[in-house]
Amino acid sequence: MSILAIAKDQAGDLLRRRYLIVILIISLGVVLSFIGYLALMKSLLAKAAGPSASAQISNPVETQAMAEFMFAGLRAALHGLVAFIGVVLSMLLMATSVSSEISKGTARMILSRPVRRYEMFLGKWLGCVAILFLYSVLMGALVSGWTYYAFHKLGAIVPVALGMGFLKAVVMGTTALTLSMLLHPLLSAAIAYFASAEIFLFFSAFGHGIVRQIIRAPFYVLPSYGTFDTYKAVFSGTNLEAADVAYKAGYAVLYSAVMLLIGIALFRKKDLI
């Protein structure tokens, strides 16, 4: 009961924040511009493939293949852009959700009522997840609508890629939320953003023997954001296998749950001065 009331309050509060509205409008503008650019590319591609173009272009087949290659790259970049904005939004919202209640003193008003700390923590998290979901649905509708309009088919990878973007944003945001129990919210967001397991995997390639294993150790602890990247699949237009999607979703749920448990444990010990 309290969790839902707090989640509803959190979501309502976020929707009233001007900076969030500004970010959403800018995001929408950027994505729409990108879609416009893609539409232009598509018309150029159509011209390149048309009969009138054949006379002017020395090798129309090769030109069309290159244009399609570029177009696929830009389409993958569009999905990447939507996911990136989601991640930034997620970390901003989650890192500040509980810590701002503490710094403003409103947490005291909530916790002096019969509300357990885990209820407040989960309620705040859930409110942020609801807003992220709303963002994902809005952007998903936009990208899917355009994809359908442009290609007369959606392709299973489009909703899957949007879903993966949402999961990635939730995992990164939850990490930022947990870190915000120890650090300044902005620092938490920055650390959560860069604390990706893949970074350590990358650097471990430069070491040898035991050094390599030491550098690699954080890979097994830190979140693997790369798991949710779908650029290659979007680029090639191939779909992910159902088992792969289930694994990634399970990973996101498990990692978020672990982060939430750590965050709740830290919040329970926190003095609300």
Next chain:
Amino acid sequence: MNAIETDGLTKRYKGSRRKPGTLAVDNLSFQVQEGEIFGFLGPNGAGKTTTIYVLLGLLRPTSGGGRLLGLPFGEPDALRRVGFLPEYVNLHDYYTADGMLNYYAKLSNLDHEKARERVHFVLERLGMADLCNKRISRMSRGQVQRLGLAQAFLGDPDLIILDEPTSSLDPVGRKEVKDMLLELRAEGKTIIISSHILSDIEALCDRVGILRNGQLVTIGKLDDLLKTEDSVRITTEKLPAEAVQEIEKLGGIVTGSPTVFEIDLPDKEKQYDVMAVLQKNDCPLHSVASRKASLEDLFFDLMKGEQAQ
């Protein structure tokens, strides 16, 4: 039964390697009985707010403990019966008064019908019925303070903890709140007030506890604490220096201008000796009045002790 009991409660805030944390509450043991109005006094930094936060479970004690309404501090079953007004009323200011109270009612697990009834009642009782649709961010400080009181009374609590409840209110508002608190006591509610406004504490409280540097300096019924301070004030004029010396030897405290002098005698029995001194020095006696010390006198006497230490 005690509404609150603490046993050796200590709270030290976290420090750094170089600087040890502040000891805000030091081995504090006291009880508040059900149905009384208890005043919590002390200068800034004495540990009043820290103690209240520990009682509510907002801060974890470093050592010691106690019970709130028979349960450990911060237990939701106890908090369900508690109303709290913090010193700085930080409400969720994007709500209207009505919206905020409904949100807090949900957090207090009030059912929809009961919540609607209580929200209407507290807004009416605090004279805020006209402001129920006003956004909190647009309210004056006094209005926010009233709304803070409204949320504290929302769940019809058995124990009400108020940190500086009248600090932002005008004289009319203060009077209304004081009357309301007396009504609530008559209904059997337990009320704890932490305040700097000593006249309010004196007018309202059955018992007071005075804190200094995190320690309880004194605690007891207000009547008992002030009775021990019964003294006599003698007013006279033309008091020569020799007479002043003699009176001071008798324990009198002489204050005043060259024309009118006031002699405060903590020991009532010495008043006749002082009068004899005045007669010997031809000083006219203007008045002799039995003087009951005010809470302010008691408070400042105890704080003088701190400065001396």
